[in-house]
Amino acid sequence: MPVYYLEIIVVALGLVVLMVDAFVKLEDKRSLAWIGILGLAVVFALLFKVEWPASTEGAFWRFYSSGDSLALFFKGIAVLTTLIVLVMAIDYSPIILKQIANPEPGAHPQAGLGECFALPLFACAGLMWMASANNLVSIFVSLETVTIAFYIMVAYLRRNVGSLEAGVKYLILGALSTGFLVYGFAWLFGITGSMQLSEIATALANPELNPTVALFAFALILVGLAFKIGATPFHLWIPDVYQGAPTPITAFLSVGSKAAGFIITLRLLAPFLGSPALFEKVVLILTVLAVLTLLVGNLAALPQKNFKRLLAYSSIAHAGFLVMALACSPHETGGEITLSPDTVIAFYLGAYLLMTLLAFLVMTTLRTTIPGEERDSYRGLAKRSPFLAFALLISMASLAGVPLTAGFFGKFFVFALAVESQQWTLLVFGLIGAAAGFYYYLKIAVSMYLSDPPQDSDAAPISITPLTRITLLALIVLILLAGVHPGVILGLIG
Amino acid sequence: MTFLFYLFSALALFGGIGVVVNRNPVSSAISMILSFLGLAALFIQLDAFLVGILQILVYAGAIMVLFLFIIMLLDVREEQRRRRSIVHFIGASGVAIAFVALVITVLSRGDIGKANFTALTESKGPGTSDVHQIGELLFSTYWFPVQIVAVLLLVATVGVVVLSKKELK
Numbered sequence: 001m002p003v004y005y006l007e008i009i010v011v012a013l014g015l016v017v018l019m020v021d022a023f024v025k026l027e028d029k030r031s032l033a034w035i036g037i038l039g040l041a042v043v044f045a046l047l048f049k050v051e052w053p054a055s056t057e058g059a060f061w062r063f064y065s066s067g068d069s070l071a072l073f074f075k076g077i078a079v080l081t082t083l084i085v086l087v088m089a090i091d092y093s094p095i096i097l098k099q100i101a102n103p104e105p106g107a108h109p110q111a112g113l114g115e116c117f118a119l120p121l122f123a124c125a126g127l128m129w130m131a132s133a134n135n136l137v138s139i140f141v142s143l144e145t146v147t148i149a150f151y152i153m154v155a156y157l158r159r160n161v162g163s164l165e166a167g168v169k170y171l172i173l174g175a176l177s178t179g180f181l182v183y184g185f186a187w188l189f190g191i192t193g194s195m196q197l198s199e200i201a202t203a204l205a206n207p208e209l210n211p212t213v214a215l216f217a218f219a220l221i222l223v224g225l226a227f228k229i230g231a232t233p234f235h236l237w238i239p240d241v242y243q244g245a246p247t248p249i250t251a252f253l254s255v256g257s258k259a260a261g262f263i264i265t266l267r268l269l270a271p272f273l274g275s276p277a278l279f280e281k282v283v284l285i286l287t288v289l290a291v292l293t294l295l296v297g298n299l300a301a302l303p304q305k306n307f308k309r310l311l312a313y314s315s316i317a318h319a320g321f322l323v324m325a326l327a328c329s330p331h332e333t334g335g336e337i338t339l340s341p342d343t344v345i346a347f348y349l350g351a352y353l354l355m356t357l358l359a360f361l362v363m364t365t366l367r368t369t370i371p372g373e374e375r376d377s378y379r380g381l382a383k384r385s386p387f388l389a390f391a392l393l394i395s396m397a398s399l400a401g402v403p404l405t406a407g408f409f410g411k412f413f414v415f416a417l418a419v420e421s422q423q424w425t426l427l428v429f430g431l432i433g434a435a436a437g438f439y440y441y442l443k444i445a446v447s448m449y450l451s452d453p454p455q456d457s458d459a460a461p462i463s464i465t466p467l468t469r470i471t472l473l474a475l476i477v478l479i480l481l482a483g484v485h486p487g488v489i490l491g492l493i494g
Numbered sequence: 495m496t497f498l499f500y501l502f503s504a505l506a507l508f509g510g511i512g513v514v515v516n517r518n519p520v521s522s523a524i525s526m527i528l529s530f531l532g533l534a535a536l537f538i539q540l541d542a543f544l545v546g547i548l549q550i551l552v553y554a555g556a557i558m559v560l561f562l563f564i565i566m567l568l569d570v571r572e573e574q575r576r577r578r579s580i581v582h583f584i585g586a587s588g589v590a591i592a593f594v595a596l597v598i599t600v601l602s603r604g605d606i607g608k609a610n611f612t613a614l615t616e617s618k619g620p621g622t623s624d625v626h627q628i629g630e631l632l633f634s635t636y637w638f639p640v641q642i643v644a645v646l647l648l649v650a651t652v653g654v655v656v657l658s659k660k661e662l663k
Contacts, residue, residue, distance in 0.1 A: 018652070112662040126646075137636065151653070
C-alpha cells in the first residue's frame, strides 16, 4: 500500500468520528474513541506493509520524502501515541465533561465530548506529515496543523482556569516561536533560492556561501525549533502548559509533539551540519543548548511537588539528552562512527514514548479516584493498588535510566555517541543530569512503596478498565523487553 | 522608486512602533492598519500585486475590522489604566534594539546571497496576470500543502465551535 494512504486514512478516521458524533444518536459518546482506537490500530499494522513508489516524479514528491525508514518510524510513534492518548481520554472523560460548557437543554448529556476524540486524530495526521516533510512549505503547514490542534486541545477544559491559562500561554508563545521559524525560513530561502531541503543542502555546502547570513538563518530556525522540543532557554512555557492542560493532552504534547519536533529538527539541521563552513559553529551552539537544557531540566525537577509539573521538567531533561545526541553529530570527513545521531534519537524517543505514556496512563487512571496530582497523594499507593504502583515504578525506573529498562539503553546510546565523538563536556553534564534524575524519579517510587497512605484516604481498591489494564501491561512488557533486548526498537528504525 | 521604497518602509515601521507604544487599543489597531498599508505598497513595488491587494483586503480590511469590533466590545479603559513598569520597558526595548543591531550586522557583512529571483510575471512572459499564475501554482505544484491547509482550517473551525459556544449541543 502506498505510504501516503496512511495519512489519508487517519484524516478520514477523524472525519468519521466527527460525522458519527453529529448525525448518529449514541448512548455513550465514549464509543467514538473506540472508532479511533481500532482505526489507529489498523493504521499501525499497515505501517509494516508500506510500499515505496518506483518513481518519484510529480509535484507530490517535492513535499513528501520517499524511501525513508526514519519517517516511517516517526509515523509509528505518532500513531501509537495518539492511540494511547485516546485510551487515556476514555478514562479521563468524566473530568472533561465536568469542565466544559453545559449542554443545551434537551441535548445529549455528553455534548462536547466527541470533538475531543476527533481532534487528536487530525493532530496525528499532521504529525505523520511532519515525519515525511522534506520541503520548507510542507514542514510549515504540517507543523501548523499540529500546533493549532494543540492550542485547542490544551484549552479544552473551558471552565477550568488552569486549562485556559495554559491555552493562552501556549497560543501566544507558540505564535511568537512560529514567527521566528518563518523568518528563519525566509532568510534560508533568500540565500539558497530553494525550499527543497536537498537543494538547500547543496547550496549551503557551497564554499562561496556567506557564513554569517547562513548562521543567522540557522539561529532563527533554532529558536523556533527549540520552542517546539522544549530546549532551554525556550522551555518556559512547558511547566505551566503541561500542568494546566488536560492530562491526556499533556501526554500527547510531551510525546507526540516532541517526537515530531525532533524529526523536523533532524531534517532542518542536516543541511547546516553538512556544510563544512558552518559545521563547527552549529555544533558549538547545539552543545551550549544541550548543556543548558540538561542543567535546567534536571535541577529544576528536584524540588517539584506536583507530579505533572515534575513530568514537565522531566520532559525538558529528556530534550536535553536528545539535543546532546544532536550535538554529537559526526563531521562528514571525520572517522568511522558506528552510531548515527538519527538512530540514537529515534531509539530514545521510542523508549521515551513507552515510559512517559505509561506514567501518564497511571495518572489518568488515578485521577478519577485520587483528587489531586500532588506527589503526596501517591503516598502508599502500593498498598491500595499494587498493579498501578508497579506500573508507575517501572515507568519511573525507565525514565531514570535504571538498567534492564528501555530508558537505560536510550541514555546509554547517547553517552556512547558522546564518547565516540569525544564531546567530553557534554558527557560530564549528561552524567550530572542522569544522576539528578535518579533522585527525583525514585523519590516517587519510595513514597509509593515505603510511606503510609494519607490518613483521610479510603483504602478501597481502584478499579481499572480492561482496556487500560491491557495497555498498561503492554507498555510494561515493552519497556522491560527493550531493556533486555534493544533490538526490538532498533529493528524498527531500519 | 527608491524614494517610494523608503517612504513605504517608514510607514510600515512607524505603524508597527505605533502598535506597541500606543496606550489606547483602538489607536494600536489603527496603527496596525497603517503598517499593513505600507507593507501592501512594498509588495506592489515588487510586482506582487495579488499579495499586496490581499494584504489590504484581508488584513487591513477584514481582520483588523474584526479586531476593532472585539476591542470595542471589551473594556478598553482597563488597558489604559494599567501602569507599565520601567523594567519591562527597558528590557523589551533592549531585546528589540539588540535584534535590530543583529540584523544590521548580518546585512553589513557583504553579499547576502547568490540566489536570483525572477518576478512571477516575468517568468511566464508578458500578458499573464499574477493572480492566474499563483492560482495555477497552488493547484498544480503546491496542491499537497493546500490539502494540508484544508485539514488545518477544519481543525480551526471545530476548535472555534467547541471553545466559544455558550451551551453545547
